[in-house]
Amino acid sequence: MSERSLHGGDLSVLRRLNSAATLRELRDGGESTLSGLARRVGLSRPTTEGVLGDLIGRGLVAEVAPRPGSGLGRPARRYRFRAEAGHALGVEIDAHHVRLLVTDLSGEAVGGHRASLDTHARPDARISAVRAAVKACLAEAGIDRRSLRAVAAGTPGVVGPDGTVTRCAAVPGWEGVALGRELGRSFACPVLVENDANLAALAERWRGAARAADDVVCVHAGLHTGAGALIGGRLHRGRWGAAGEIGMLPELGLRDTTVVLISGAGPGPGAAGAELAGLASAGPALEDAARVLAAAGRRDPDALRAVDRLAARMSRGVAAMALALDPEMIVVGGPLVGAGAPLVESLRRHVLPLCLSPVRIEASRLGDEAIGLGAVRLALDRIDEDLFRVDRAPAATDPPAATEPAGR
Amino acid sequence: MSERSLHGGDLSVLRRLNSAATLRELRDGGESTLSGLARRVGLSRPTTEGVLGDLIGRGLVAEVAPRPGSGLGRPARRYRFRAEAGHALGVEIDAHHVRLLVTDLSGEAVGGHRASLDTHARPDARISAVRAAVKACLAEAGIDRRSLRAVAAGTPGVVGPDGTVTRCAAVPGWEGVALGRELGRSFACPVLVENDANLAALAERWRGAARAADDVVCVHAGLHTGAGALIGGRLHRGRWGAAGEIGMLPELGLRDTTVVLISGAGPGPGAAGAELAGLASAGPALEDAARVLAAAGRRDPDALRAVDRLAARMSRGVAAMALALDPEMIVVGGPLVGAGAPLVESLRRHVLPLCLSPVRIEASRLGDEAIGLGAVRLALDRIDEDLFRVDRAPAATDPPAATEPAGR
DNA sequence: CTACTTAGGGAAGGTACCTGCATAAGTGGG
DNA sequence: CCCACTTATGCAGGTACCTTCCCTAAGTAG
Numbered sequence: 077m078s079e080r081s082l083h084g085g086d087l088s089v090l091r092r093l094n095s096a097a098t099l100r101e102l103r104d105g106g107e108s109t110l111s112g113l114a115r116r117v118g119l120s121r122p123t124t125e126g127v128l129g130d131l132i133g134r135g136l137v138a139e140v141a142p143r144p145g146s147g148l149g150r151p152a153r154r155y156r157f158r159a160e161a162g163h164a165l166g167v168e169i170d171a172h173h174v175r176l177l178v179t180d181l182s183g184e185a186v187g188g189h190r191a192s193l194d195t196h197a198r199p200d201a202r203i204s205a206v207r208a209a210v211k212a213c214l215a216e217a218g219i220d221r222r223s224l225r226a227v228a229a230g231t232p233g234v235v236g237p238d239g240t241v242t243r244c245a246a247v248p249g250w251e252g253v254a255l256g257r258e259l260g261r262s263f264a265c266p267v268l269v270e271n272d273a274n275l276a277a278l279a280e281r282w283r284g285a286a287r288a289a290d291d292v293v294c295v296h297a298g299l300h301t302g303a304g305a306l307i308g309g310r311l312h313r314g315r316w317g318a319a320g321e322i323g324m325l326p327e328l329g330l331r332d333t334t335v336v337l338i339s340g341a342g343p344g345p346g347a348a349g350a351e352l353a354g355l356a357s358a359g360p361a362l363e364d365a366a367r368v369l370a371a372a373g374r375r376d377p378d379a380l381r382a383v384d385r386l387a388a389r390m391s392r393g394v395a396a397m398a399l400a401l402d403p404e405m406i407v408v409g410g411p412l413v414g415a416g417a418p419l420v421e422s423l424r425r426h427v428l429p430l431c432l433s434p435v436r437i438e439a440s441r442l443g444d445e446a447i448g449l450g451a452v453r454l455a456l457d458r459i460d461e462d463l464f465r466v467d468r469a470p471a472a473t474d475p476p477a478a479t480e481p482a483g484r
Numbered sequence: 485m486s487e488r489s490l491h492g493g494d495l496s497v498l499r500r501l502n503s504a505a506t507l508r509e510l511r512d513g514g515e516s517t518l519s520g521l522a523r524r525v526g527l528s529r530p531t532t533e534g535v536l537g538d539l540i541g542r543g544l545v546a547e548v549a550p551r552p553g554s555g556l557g558r559p560a561r562r563y564r565f566r567a568e569a570g571h572a573l574g575v576e577i578d579a580h581h582v583r584l585l586v587t588d589l590s591g592e593a594v595g596g597h598r599a600s601l602d603t604h605a606r607p608d609a610r611i612s613a614v615r616a617a618v619k620a621c622l623a624e625a626g627i628d629r630r631s632l633r634a635v636a637a638g639t640p641g642v643v644g645p646d647g648t649v650t651r652c653a654a655v656p657g658w659e660g661v662a663l664g665r666e667l668g669r670s671f672a673c674p675v676l677v678e679n680d681a682n683l684a685a686l687a688e689r690w691r692g693a694a695r696a697a698d699d700v701v702c703v704h705a706g707l708h709t710g711a712g713a714l715i716g717g718r719l720h721r722g723r724w725g726a727a728g729e730i731g732m733l734p735e736l737g738l739r740d741t742t743v744v745l746i747s748g749a750g751p752g753p754g755a756a757g758a759e760l761a762g763l764a765s766a767g768p769a770l771e772d773a774a775r776v777l778a779a780a781g782r783r784d785p786d787a788l789r790a791v792d793r794l795a796a797r798m799s800r801g802v803a804a805m806a807l808a809l810d811p812e813m814i815v816v817g818g819p820l821v822g823a824g825a826p827l828v829e830s831l832r833r834h835v836l837p838l839c840l841s842p843v844r845i846e847a848s849r850l851g852d853e854a855i856g857l858g859a860v861r862l863a864l865d866r867i868d869e870d871l872f873r874v875d876r877a878p879a880a881t882d883p884p885a886a887t888e889p890a891g892r
Numbered sequence: 893c894t895a896c897t898t899a900g901g902g903a904a905g906g907t908a909c910c911t912g913c914a915t916a917a918g919t920g921g922g
Numbered sequence: 923c924c925c926a927c928t929t930a931t932g933c934a935g936g937t938a939c940c941t942t943c944c945c946t947a948a949g950t951a952g
Contacts, residue, residue, distance in 0.1 A: 086938090087937085087938050087939055087940095088938080088939090090938090090939065090940085091938085091939070094939090094940090119940080119941095120940065120941050120942080121941095122940075122941075122942095123939075123940055123941080126939085126940090144949080147949090147950085148949075148950055148951085149948080149949060149950075150947060150948040150949050151948070151949060
């Protein structure tokens, strides 16, 4: 949201202000009567009526049939937010997969799609595959492309302010790809690109373990371990999009977390050897790790010891984030977090003694949905910016063809 | 500023909005004519006239004599922000000193004061000394206490959300002191308490090396080294006020930075011994450090080597902050930054190779004024919140007795 | 069928904003 | 010294927006 309009305003800004407040109340509070809405927003009934007229004209609100038998007196007219007036698309791209999630303006899922990607595909082939997946996804869900109001994509690595992947170890050849520009060609709406751990943080605050928290760190434990931070409820990207890449300091124990877990679990290559194995073993490595985690979930002593060793190693990096930001909560997600969350229990034990504050350390329960959810949330936030902007004329909001026109 | 009024508003909020925009323009843009002001704020002249009438009534604006001979046509009426309508007080408290700075609403200094504190004084004696210093400071400056609209105090250590010092190694007995409550007794206005490194960050963005930057980390190198962060231009305190205390991780090299510098500089106790010496040697230690820094400024090889060794040791911690937050700029301040800034040069050399982003690392040029300046800035920000708040009736703004009443 | 309750519709009133025009108060040239 | 020109002011008229108030509409309960 724009912090504050530096310019003074004429009467129309007041209308936009009230319009935005009404729309927000209707969206967040659910279907409502005219009078009830007026009372909650703090406006008079005639004003609310006028505002609703505008919103209906913009296709964002619809009147619904009054509910008979719901009490005494004349039945009230009822209005609802037209969540179907637009859609948000979230895309997760990593070395092996592309995952898509489409929601309406309320964030309700209306479609999804998954496809495998060739790990060693060249960037343009990878992007083509993403485009094809998007097409298939929209077709399955029966959603017109023009109905999309914002798209967000998540990828491992550092994403610069312009949507270029400036650094990426996990996807071969991915560095330097102008992902935002490339994907932007496919859509008429804004396209955002963001680091995966950052999106995971957004997801945890939206639908995950960090719902009430304003300052959240999300540690995404995968091949390497990255972190994303929400500060004051807003994503902190940093000047070059590299915030949270604290794992670059080797002594903090966030590099090669997966190979450390496997190599610590039993017979196999030593840690040094596993590090040399590098990317080629990425897929199998994660599968091996999953086996170790499953064993730890069954309280297998060797596996538990391996997990604990990993947690001890990672604790420096996690504590560094906790000390640097003093968040209310740290959510640990990613492939290395099993269902029983043995890693998180160990981390808690190792990290808390290093911290000054009683930070809560919780396991993500979003599984591999986290990044897609976060991408959708980012897109929805972008849509909200347009929807609730006060300082200038609202962006074009012609109701898309795929949805029925506003009516009663 | 309040993010956004959740409630809708009547016409008076529009007036408040325009009032705030006008006041801001007048304060930041300096003295102005009526028509010029109207043009810049984006309002019509009659409206601006009305708004100015309100502001004059609140004592925040005054008309000044028109300037003859400044051009063709009828001379324009001129208005100015009445910076003298209130004052902000910044207090720095550390083990040895209390430093005070008073400014008007524009941030122009109108008074200051320094006094020594007994390092081993009990907290209540220390606070009494601060109170006495405040009294003396206000008397010297000729400022009525009721003219203060906000007070901010900086102290080493962790300051909880309620203004209590929850952790402090630098000042004996200081832990657990409810500094905000204690100081609050002396003033009728809001009193804020904040960690010193955080205030240094505010100061650097206001009047120091980081003026244009929104994401800034300020590393305050003293006895120990702490850090403060500005994110999106706002101070990030963290959930328990402990953000930036990354120095708690010993392997990051931010603990006991002063003793490391001295002990590395030549004959004297080894690092371990110096650490044991602890607090008692704090004052002398800083003086020794100053000698080493001065020698380094003269390019003394031994001293340069000692400084470089310190920088190498600190580089992990500084890089951790840089990687975690990806700030636009890191400002290094505190007693260990000499005039010639040999420490900063060394740090740059050691830290940049560890970073992903081309972060700028600069030396503070604010000297020992930094924390006082930051405290004043924090108080001024608090005042601005009241001054420009839109969502409710503006706080009481009776012109204080010490300043002449509004008039022409 | 009547009384009661709750919501809607519409008119009147007030406040804040804008535009436009006549007037005031300076400067500069003849 | 006077007049034309420039720039700002003061005031009136008009519009947009929000509020209050009263009456009517459309249900339910007895």
